[in-house]
Amino acid sequence: MTGTTTGQHARSDGTSESGDLPTSAGSGPRGQRSPQRRDHPRRILGVPETGPARWVLALAVVGSIMAAAPALGNVFLDTSWFPPALLVVVFTAFLPALIRRYPRLALYAPIAALAGWSMGLTLVFFPATAFLGLIPSAATVRAAVNLTGEAATILMVSNAPVPTENAIIFVICAGLGFAAMLVDTLAITVALPAASAFGLVLILLPSSLTTQDGLSVLSIVGAAIGYMLILGCCRWYAPDGKPRPGANRAASGTLRRALVLGTAVVLVIGVLPGLIPGFTSGTFPQGSRLGQVGNVGALDPMISLGNDLRSQSNSVNMTYLTNAPGSLYMRMSTLEDFTGKTWKPSAVPENLSQDMGTLAPTFGANTAVPRSTTTTWVSLAALSTNWLPSPLRPTKVEGLSGLWTWEPSTETIHGDALTSQKPYQVTSETPELTPDLLRAATQKPNTGLDPVFTKLPDNMPGIISKTVKDVTVGKNTPYDRALAISDYLRSGAFTYSEKTPVEKGYDGAGMNVIAKFLEVKAGYCVHFSATMAVMAREVGIPSRIVVGFAPGSQITNNVSIDGVTLQGYQATGRDAHAWPELYFEGLGWVPFEPTPSRGVVPSYAVATVAPETSQNNSDLLNGADNRPVASSGATDTATATAAATGPLVHAPETPPQTRLRTVLLVLLLALLALASPAVTRALARRRRLALIRGKDSGRADSARSPRPTPEELAWRELLATATDYGYRRDPALTPALQGEHIAVMLGASTEHDVELIRTAYEKWAFAPHSAPHLQMTGQTTGQNAAHAPALPGSRDDLADALERINASMQSGAITWIRVRAGLFPSSLWYRGH
Secondary structure, eight states: OOSOOOSSOBOTTSOBTTOOOOOOTTOOSGGGOSOHHHHHHHHHHOSOOOSSHHHHHHHHHHHHHHHHGGGGTTTBSOSTTHHHHHHHHHHHHHHHHHHTTSGGGGGGHHHHHHHHHHHHHHHHHOGGGSBTTTBOOHHHHHHHHHHHHHHHHHHHTOOSSBOOOHHHHHHHHHHHHHHHHHHHIIIIISOOGGGGHHHHHHHHHHHHHHOSSOBOHHHHHHHHHHHHHHHHHHHHBOTTSOBOOGGGSSOOSHHHHHHHHHHHHHHHHHHHHHHSTTOOSSSBOOOOOTTOSTTOEEOOSSSOOHHHHHHOOSOEEEEEEEOSSSOOOEEEEEEOEEOSSOEEOOOOOSSOBOOTTSOOOSSOOOTTSOEEEEEEEEEESSEEEEEOOBOSSEEEEESOOSOEEEETTTTEEEEEEEESOOOEEEEEEEEOOOHHHHHTOOSOOOTTSOGGGTOOOSOOOHHHHHHHHHHHTTOOSHHHHHHHHHHHHTSTTOEEOSSHHHHTTOOSOSHHHHHHHHHHOEEOHHHHHHHHHHHHHHTTOOEEEEEEEOOOEEEEEEEEETTEEEEEEEEEGGGEEEEEEEEETTTEEEEOOOSTTSSOOOGGGSSSOOOOOSSOHHHHHTOSOOSOOOOTTSOOOOOOOGGGGTTOOOOOOOOOOOOHHHHHHHHHHHHHHHHHHHHHHHHHHHHHHHHHTTTTTTSSOTTTSOOOOHHHHHHHHHHHHHHHTTOOOOTTSOHHHHHHHHHHHHOGGGHHHHHHHHHHHHHHHHSTTOOHHHHHHOOOOGGGGGTSOSSTTOOHHHHHHHHHHHHHHHHHSOHHHHHHHHHSOGGGGSTTO
């Protein structure tokens, strides 16, 4: 630009200030212009943008998301999700950049981001169901819904680290793509780059809330780099993808303030754990974890019990009173579907019975097999679960509230969440098993038994097959093989350890984990139970894993009801346990305890057991009906009355855990969400007023990076303030009409101030001397010298007028409008605020 300007200024959109349509190079008079058809797309879509700006912004979005993505590293078992997630994020970010080439399509960028997100997911996961492998169809939607349901099941039955199966990878890709959509929309479409932090926080939350170690230093640094990348690129490029003019790239001290703020945040994170109780673990101790609020502990029905065992305290989860001769295993859920990487429950059938008065398994013991009836009262002291804790073979449950269903094939009860509800009574009938009775069970499993109980993946590691063969050599019956496997795992060759699998990298229950476990020979109940279940299937015995509680410890409280003495027990978080159950035809599902130093080995699995009973075992097993029915001769336990709930004496509850961590985390997130728009607007206003008063005029080389003039800034601030208090901008109105509307809105008291700002802006915008670089540098030539301001870059009168206008709007507005203007200023949603 030279030092002079013409009386008529060209605008960035190609029109002249007089409002004429743009002219093209080489065109003649308007009547002799090029054919209209050539300009028709430009009239509809606007002049296409060129240059790399919009692609740089798209790369910034992709970079910020993938820089924060390592925070998910300790949530999942491996990083196989990273390449497909990158592809989905690229689709999500680059399709909006493509349509931003045309200015009038820029507002539809979020729709383009949604389309890119769905196309990326379709290409990666469902190409066979889509048009051209990219465009989703109805079949694609159905496949996505099914995959999401499968992922929900895996997440429900798993703790971090979660196995990276296809369904989980789909959820990760969808989540990162959604975060990319959010960042793109906030940072570019609505021009709020600072608010894009919400998208990055979404990526940090899973690790923060669901893992033992929380966020690592690397994940925090990655997210910070991604955030700075967004802020930096949005500072240099306008929201519509154009490079910002030099006036908006002046040194403003933003970098210095960002460094100061970042340093303060790091210091607070470092000091806060020492000041606030509960923030004591992890490099960045986020405080709370899901399921650890108050004194209610959550035990998920899952195979990854390691984190539970390492994190659960000795707080009492439940107490129970029973007339059984000893303590009981309390079953909750079963895991029978083994994919090779993880165990999970099989699909729950529809139309299950809600009648808790007549419970019977699909395949149980023959009616001729002797059984004992047990009554157990259960009281949940600190447990929240959708699976009802109960002993093996329940036949009736009384005292429940809510809706519960009985799954006969797994003998589990599922329904409404239990959170320390009132005591309930469980009646159960268990077969009286002996080694000889089990040894006689040599029939093949019933053909109606679900194949899921015998399924094994094809990629069986050689060490598993070899170990099974060596351990069971010479064993001729299913029971002898099962007992040999159990004795081998409980032998001195193996040790119980909750830390070794984590330290040596084989935590979990997949096939490769089992192979590593057989090499190292150290693990906890997950490894022992999964190994026995797989080895049993390898020799033809159906198996499943039960998740629940080991028997717990005896307490001194005994209760006598109608002459029947009930012994009291309690189970804590440390008693969370997993054990295998094997199926024997004619006897049903039989539990084993292969984990050394945990639980109680059943009498039929101990070598020194009594000899066989006098009854003919074959007659007992080969009865005509193998479905259990209530024996009329069984000893009935006295039905509990209202008074029966009174004698149930609970073990002393552990002191309630503090809720401070969760409350502080929720409050912090809420305050950040509420304060972000208000702080952004306050900083923008403060910055403008400082520039108007000329306090910041000497920081940068004005010849290289001129700044907006005080008149322009004052007009922007006037429009922003009015918009915050309800004024609706109309770009079609002239400054005179807009000033008139704002003056009417304010009233007569500040009409003069509005007129002052409007007049100053119009003189700057439309007078011949208004070339911005002349205002800031003081260069004047010819006629411009007569109009140059005496103090370039300093207008205290405009700043004072803005202060008075803001005070007038605050005092004149109703309470709701003042709150909205302070917390959610509408001007932030306008470009160029």
